[in-house]
Every structure is written in structure tokens, then in C-alpha cells.
Amino acid sequence: MENQFSTTQEQIIGALVYGIIFVVLVTLGLILFFYYSRKKIIEKEVEKVNIKLDHQKKILQTTIKVQEKERNRIAQDLHDAISSKLNVVSLTTNVLLGDESINKEQKEALNHILDITTRTLESARKIAHELMPPILDKFGLKVALEELFDEFTSNTSIKINHHIESLEHLDKNNELHVFRIAQELINNALRHGKANLLQMELKKTQEGFELVFKDNGVGFDINEYKKKSGIGLQNIKSRVAILNGQLFVESSKNKGSIFTINCHSYGY
Structure with a gap:
């Protein structure tokens, strides 16, 4: 009787052990199932985000290419159409000034035309x-x-301290992006920041380059900058994105601004 009870007890314990093992295995299976299912969902979401980012980057690239093409066309029109015609006006005016039969008032008028033409030519250039x-x-x-x-410092009180290293590995497109970024940073610092002292450093790094731009302007609220940026800063962000870089901004009211751009690989 005792042996039968002992055998039954062992069977119950065995059944409980196997039951517990079964529950543990099922639980582990469910955990693994949900883990890998969640992982696949996350991977799909990351893939969607990457596709979206790639699409946005292509739109940025196309937009900036169109901008540069239009800039080039306008610059060419200024040179070929406007500047050439103004040169004709300037030459004709000089010929008329050489006529000894003109009176003093006519000569003054011609000199005035020549002066305006010269200044307009310089502005167009x-x-x-x-x-x-x-x-x-x-x-x-x-x-x-x-x-x-x-160009910015000649005949002005603006001072720009700079250290620029040659970046031989950059192609022409990327050189243009860096040039436009520098141009926009200077324009923003002078126009909006009211700065008169700027500092720019462009140096090679092991994997790319680093650009650091500082100004002594009025600065701005960094929280407002994160919420909303002007066209100039949006342009800078777009070009940094095309360069596969990162933009870091430090600023506060009346304490100037610092823009740091790190690029480790390049876009198109």
C-alpha cells in the first residue's frame, strides 16, 4: 500500500515537474516569438524611416541642384546680357566725352551717366x-x-579670423556646398546677428572635415531655433544633410553663436 502511494506521489511530482517545464518552454517560446516579431516590426519601421530619409535627401539634392543651375543662369545673363550692354553704354559715353564741341552741361550729364554705368557694372559683377x-x-x-x-572685410570694420586647410578629397559639388554654407553663415552673422568679429576654422579630420564658425553677434534663443529656422539656416541644414554631416549649434542672447559641422562621408 505504501509502495503504491509512493509511486503515485512520484508520478504526481513527475507530472508537475513536466508540467512546469512545459509551461516554462511555452512561455519562453512566446517570449521569443514576441521578441522576434517585435524586432521584425522595428526593422520594418527603421527601413521605412530610412527610405523616407533617402527620399527627402534626394528631394534636397534636386532642389539645390536646381538652385545652383538657376544661379548659374542668372550669373551668365548678368555677364552676357546686362554687363555687355552697359559696357557699350560706357564706351559710347567716353566717345561723346571726347567731342570738343559739347558744352559744360552736356559734359557733366555724360560724366554722370558714365559714373552710374561704372557703378552698375561693378554691382552686376x-x-x-x-x-x-x-x-x-x-x-x-x-x-x-x-x-x-x-570681400566682406575690405573697406569695412568687420574682422574675420580664419584658418582654412585644403580639402583635396572633396569633389567640386561638395566644395560648392561648403562654400555656400560659409557664405550663408557669414551673411546670417552680419545681417541678423549684427556681428563685427567672426572666426572660421576648416580642418581635415581622419574621415572627413570639421567646420567651426563663431561670431560675437546678438545670439538667439536655441529653443526657438530648434522649433523654427529661417531660410538661411534651412539652407545650411539641407547642405549639411547632403554632405552626410551633423550640425551642432550653440547660442544665447548677447553671447554670440557657434556652429560646428562634422562630416565623415559625402553625398553625391
């Missing part, structure tokens, strides 16, 4: 140069940036 700097294509980014700094 400057605009065309800003739209599509020929020096960038001929001599590269370093020389183009140094000329850009000289």
Missing part, C-alpha cells in the same frame, strides 16, 4: 560673382573662401 564664384572652379575651396573673407 559683384552679384554675378556671389551667384557663381569662378575662382572656386579655377583655384579650389581654400582660395575661394579666402577671397570671400576679403
